[in-house]
Amino acid sequence: xxxxxxxxxxxxxxxxxxxxxxxxxxxxxxxxxxxxxxxxxxxxxxxxxxxxxxxxxxxxxxxxxxxxxxxxxxxxxxxxxxxxxxxxxxxxxxxxxxxxxxxxxxxxxxxx
Amino acid sequence: xxxxxxxxxxxxxxxxxxxxxxxxxxxxxxxxxxxxxxxxxxxxxxxxxxxxxxxxxxxxxxxxxxxxxxxxxxxxxxxxxxxxxxxxxxxxxxxxxxxxxxxxxxxxxxxxxx
Numbered sequence: 007x008x009x010x011x012x013x014x015x016x017x018x019x020x021x022x023x024x025x026x027x028x029x030x031x032x033x034x035x036x037x038x039x040x041x042x043x044x045x046x047x048x049x050x051x052x053x054x055x056x057x058x059x060x061x062x063x064x065x066x067x068x069x070x071x072x073x074x075x076x077x078x079x080x081x082x083x084x085x086x087x088x089x090x091x092x093x094x095x096x097x098x099x100x101x102x103x104x105x106x107x108x109x110x111x112x113x114x115x116x117x118x
Numbered sequence: 119x120x121x122x123x124x125x126x127x128x129x130x131x132x133x134x135x136x137x138x139x140x141x142x143x144x145x146x147x148x149x150x151x152x153x154x155x156x157x158x159x160x161x162x163x164x165x166x167x168x169x170x171x172x173x174x175x176x177x178x179x180x181x182x183x184x185x186x187x188x189x190x191x192x193x194x195x196x197x198x199x200x201x202x203x204x205x206x207x208x209x210x211x212x213x214x215x216x217x218x219x220x221x222x223x224x225x226x227x228x229x230x231x232x
Contacts, residue, residue: 010160040220049122049209050161050223095160105174106151106221108160 012109027081029096042095122224136198143212153209
């Protein structure tokens, strides 16, 4: 059974800082991993879907990496802004690719 | 392209009452998912449909929860009777097909059971 853990649970940084969010998973036989953003009271917005063959995926100031052998993924946010304040969730599929298991999320606060 | 639609956005009910949530996926998406997200936790999959058939409902509390997707498009999730611990956000998501496809989420329905 896949288990996904995110550390830290909460993070507060000053504006402009580069930061890394961590995600670990127990079953390394995954095909891809997805990172989401969730604003308070809102649904999930897909940020990046990183395939196991890609190892890295970039979108603007966001960069996600995937290391299946170590069971880890990181989301790097460059030059953080107050608008980046949200909860960030990672999710890994099961072997059949149909069930996503989510981590508990990292609640990010970027202070002006 | 329109996203995943859900209604209502908020619902407050007394325990032992019934409630239903509606979801309309992105047009052309064959796979539909219902998730439960308790405050402070990540979403947990309740049920997954492929067209009008159930693919996985292993985590659905079937004594009180039911879901259907009769025509393979929109879906309804029902709770009857509700318990206090059902207070959560219920998220609907869709993807193009089964397998390793990106999932797109709706805004969710926040349920409060008093």
